[in-house]
Amino acid sequence: MSPSVFQPPAGFPVTVSMLPPLDRFVAELRDIWDSHRLTNAGPKVQDFEAALRDQLGTPHCLTFCNGGAALLAGIAALKLEGEVVTTPFTFPGTTHCLALNRLTPVFADVDPVTYNLDPAAIEAAITPRTSAILAVHVFGQPCDVEAIEDIARRRGVKVIYDGAHAFGVRVRGRSIADFGDVQMFSFNATKLLTTGEGGCLVYKDAALENDLRRLRRWGMLEEGDVTMPGANGMLSEIHAALGICNLEQLEEERRLRKEVVAAYREHLAGLQGVELPFEALEIEPALAYFVIRITPEFGCSRDAVLQRLRDQGVMARRYFYPLCSRLPCYAHLPGAEPGATPQAARIAEEVMSLPLYGGLGRAGVEQVCQIIATAQADR
Template sequence: MNKRDPLYSLRARAASPTYVTQPYLPPLAEFIPYLEEIWESKVLTNGGSFHQQLEKALCEYLDVDHIALFANGTLALVTALQSLRITGEVITTPYSFVATAHSLLWNGIKPVFVDIDPKTLNLDPERIEAAITPQTTAIMPVHCYGHPCDVDAIQRIADNYNLRVIYDAAHAFGVRNENGSVLRCGDLSVLSFHATKVFNTFEGGAIVCPDAKTKQRIDHLKNFGFVDETTVVATGINGKMSEVNAAFGMLQLRYIDEALTRRKSIDHTYREMLAGIRGIECVKMAGETTANYSYFPILVNGDFPISRDALYASLRESQIYARRYFFPLISEFPMYRGLPSASPANLPVASDVARRVLCLPIYPGLEMDQLNTIVAVIADCAR
């Protein structure tokens, strides 16, 4: 490191790396009584007391009617598709984590990629209709970065063509629009409670269900298809959340509002500090009335003196591990790039955004001196 570098003192003070995210962990002492109760009951899984408590508590917090807990969000996506008996082709976004499309392949479904809106970075409703074929059975949009999709436009298209809508809502915990919880939109919404998410259960996920009958079918599917000790009604999988994960979720709910408030503060501070840096564009909100500030993506534009990848490398030199979410596009991975819809010519907006996006660190424990260092590195690269 060059000691004449104006950022030397800031970089030298970095005691440890700053990652793009860090899980929120409540006080360990507060988790011990939950574990003691599990040890006393000897019930570790199969819909125990904490599992039932967390389902009820999440329904109340998220303002939804029914929720089915899962061991992780990917199993929830796979099961959501099975529960609605989706086949054929499903229209989805190339701009997401690979689990979105992987869940389709696991079910023998052909993904059809459609480009994204340049402002919201979500699936562009204006491009969906052109991708519909006689084999299309559903649409799987993603509320990218927790910013809501144009749910009304998507639902109109689905209604016109008799299609199902399953939202990958992995980023959208607690997000609301003018009509209430976005998790109520579509036929099903799938959540992730992975350690990187705003609400985590170490590992975990859930499906938001519109009615008790749908939840019952999903509960059967996540438990091998068992209805009772001797009756199996479907080719289910083992997707159950353990009691330890559910108990941790109950504790996390005590602190979720505090964690979201801190995220909001960091988001606002970033926007203020980056506002004067030419060539750096902060991704705007997309109509949410309640946001969860799950990510902080910026776009590196042509006015910035160096490329996105060069900025990424400069941040890493200062032990700041920003991430290029989402680069490369799902459509560029080997198992997808042979699809006609995966052609870059079909996805100009997503291809462009993937080359310019950078998600900066954001999590409740991010300190002001870390935030100052992040912005200082970006500002230095802008000179």
């Protein structure tokens, strides 16, 4: 039975990985067993990449063993130097990918409604040393892509998007994959489309492809043909097979998650001190996370509500906390000074990711929301 209709026996995890019917997955595995080919961009990886290009509406897409490897390679292929303007409100992996490419992250503040990089803050953070903007579609909410790409054109810098949460997003009918010089999507077990571990990179310039292929295979295109440093970033055939199967049921999972999101909005609407996720008519959402904000008007802190939920088996998350700019390895960087990003600092103290997966259903949503309402009543 698929997790889309699976009710966890003890409490509610923050997500449940989508899995295909086992017999469907086994059918894909038989091809792999017959071929004895497990890696090195075999037929399953090639089929999965073709399906991703179709799903994302992009001509160029390469898979990787995880989203971090994809982002590392995408940044490396651009051959950047100096500084990159980015957000402090993200998973540390975003910032790590810059540091590991010997680039200097420069933190800019975020928009208080979307939680994404504020274009005005980006512009203010650009210096003569800036070579790129690395923006994150936080919780799958698309960045102000038009504004960011206008800044990039005027200031002569590249645009990189961390789209780990944003697979399937559309902005005014246009695929989110259309934006940026390179963009990463993650297929980690917590993501809407999962291969267990995996990710992909989409890119506009076909001339990047040889370098990207080398970067994900020890610097070579063929055995012994090593022209640059690289690593092993290849997705396995087994992971690709899981991705092929999960793509087949993606729309059904999206349909179920839309019902869950609608139920959350219905039950939490009007609850003082609870801010619901921003939504816009022109955006087809990611449905990867449902993140609320507990403001002072609620009457108790986000962490108090989180503890109440966890005490009753609801595994909500502080996401993202702490800010990347507060981590010891990045606290010395531009934009990490106390008070430099006040919106991001406030958001990090107030947001909380609630359980979201198709099998949660209205009944599960009602239980979660009742705990939140009781936390306020008991304050």
